[in-house]
Amino acid sequence: MKLHILVVLAVYVAAACAPEPEISSADVERILSVLSGDSMGGRDILTPGIAKAESFIQSEFADIGLETLEGLEGFAQTFPVHSLTAKSQKIELNGSVIPEDRVAAAVSQQSIRWMSPDDVNIVVVGSDDDLREQFFALRGRDGNTLVLVHDSHQQFFDGVRMFLSRPRYVLGLNGSNMVMVLTRQASIDSLSVELESELSTESLTNVVGVIPGRRSEEIVLFSAHHDHLGIGRPVDGDSIYNGANDDASGTTAVIALARYLEQSGKPERTLMFATFTAEESGGFGSQYLSQQLDPDQVVAMFNIEMIGKPGVENPDLVWITGFNETDFGEILQQGLATDTGYTFGPDPYPDQGLFYRSDNAVFARLGVPAHSISTTSMDSDEDYHRPSDEIETLHIEHMMRTIEAIALGAGPIISGRATPTRVDPENLN
Numbered sequence: 001m002k003l004h005i006l007v008v009l010a011v012y013v014a015a016a017c018a019p020e021p022e023i024s025s026a027d028v029e030r031i032l033s034v035l036s037g038d039s040m041g042g043r044d045i046l047t048p049g050i051a052k053a054e055s056f057i058q059s060e061f062a063d064i065g066l067e068t069l070e071g072l073e074g075f076a077q078t079f080p081v082h083s084l085t086a087k088s089q090k091i092e093l094n095g096s097v098i099p100e101d102r103v104a105a106a107v108s109q110q111s112i113r114w115m116s117p118d119d120v121n122i123v124v125v126g127s128d129d130d131l132r133e134q135f136f137a138l139r140g141r142d143g144n145t146l147v148l149v150h151d152s153h154q155q156f157f158d159g160v161r162m163f164l165s166r167p168r169y170v171l172g173l174n175g176s177n178m179v180m181v182l183t184r185q186a187s188i189d190s191l192s193v194e195l196e197s198e199l200s201t202e203s204l205t206n207v208v209g210v211i212p213g214r215r216s217e218e219i220v221l222f223s224a225h226h227d228h229l230g231i232g233r234p235v236d237g238d239s240i241y242n243g244a245n246d247d248a249s250g251t252t253a254v255i256a257l258a259r260y261l262e263q264s265g266k267p268e269r270t271l272m273f274a275t276f277t278a279e280e281s282g283g284f285g286s287q288y289l290s291q292q293l294d295p296d297q298v299v300a301m302f303n304i305e306m307i308g309k310p311g312v313e314n315p316d317l318v319w320i321t322g323f324n325e326t327d328f329g330e331i332l333q334q335g336l337a338t339d340t341g342y343t344f345g346p347d348p349y350p351d352q353g354l355f356y357r358s359d360n361a362v363f364a365r366l367g368v369p370a371h372s373i374s375t376t377s378m379d380s381d382e383d384y385h386r387p388s389d390e391i392e393t394l395h396i397e398h399m400m401r402t403i404e405a406i407a408l409g410a411g412p413i414i415s416g417r418a419t420p421t422r423v424d425p426e427n428l429n
């Protein structure tokens, strides 16, 4: 009996002495400086630099003591991506051969063979139509589409053609195909369209770790993208696009949050920490993870992007894209203890469509209350997508406070006391 009391006492004393979990600015700086260092080479997909970043994140997750996603051996979630490069094309419309420089194609199959107008949806873009708008609307359209573009649009068409001549990455080889032809023809009686592409298959890697909660089927997802633009056009003699803010800062936040929440005791909901590959080149990492989960089980997604700098106009604002699509932002506002000095609010740049421009959009389209969280002034940031996006331009103390604010704001969702409303995909652009 006495021994029993002693044991209970010892447990109490140990609990009282255990350090309060905290976000440490030294840890934030350490992680950020590794991820944004020149040795990572700007973390472009399919380079040794991004592989180094992925190993580093995996070792952090292991050190924290996260568990792996069901079905995976480790924290790496590796998946194939296919690259297609145009090899040959033969196109005849109404019996006349179309020259190569009047064809632009976005295909997701190695061989295309259309022999009759019945094989395709034909869309005509006349001289008065807006080609730019049509191009973005048609690009993701299912099935086979042939677009007849009036030759008054030559200039924009040439830009599209250049853009589409680069290798094209696709997750699956059975998606949509779009062929655009610059022509005066607006009705087609006969056609033959044959395109061949060079196919190669590469692998990409997300890093995913889990803290299992009491409710295994309710997931709170914290994410960021660890890829960036790699090595490119030099600016002032620097050609490494370090992406310290975009998005080593978010990746650092995900790791710091994992450590903090692992130390905070068993959560009610299951917490998932994901750093995505290939955000900058098509969002393949988030697409792949979304296909491996049941989106209905994802209660909320905190996608953290560019929190390395305080906003110029309102330095204490942590803004949330798509604020009005769900009540996620209001829940965060309520969960935030006032002593951080930070507030959550709507994205100040609604015209930039940021809600649709990051990995959260993939999950939002599946109904998940999935939002990106940021602090950088997107209208005036001089380092965005430039080699000067380096750690020296970031504000470590601000990052630490922002991560703290996210942890506190997420409290009611993690504990199961609050559940954000879902996105209605029909309302999205």
Ligand SMILES: [Zn+2]
Binding pocket: 225, 246, 247, 279, 305, 306, 358
């Ligand atoms: Zn980004």
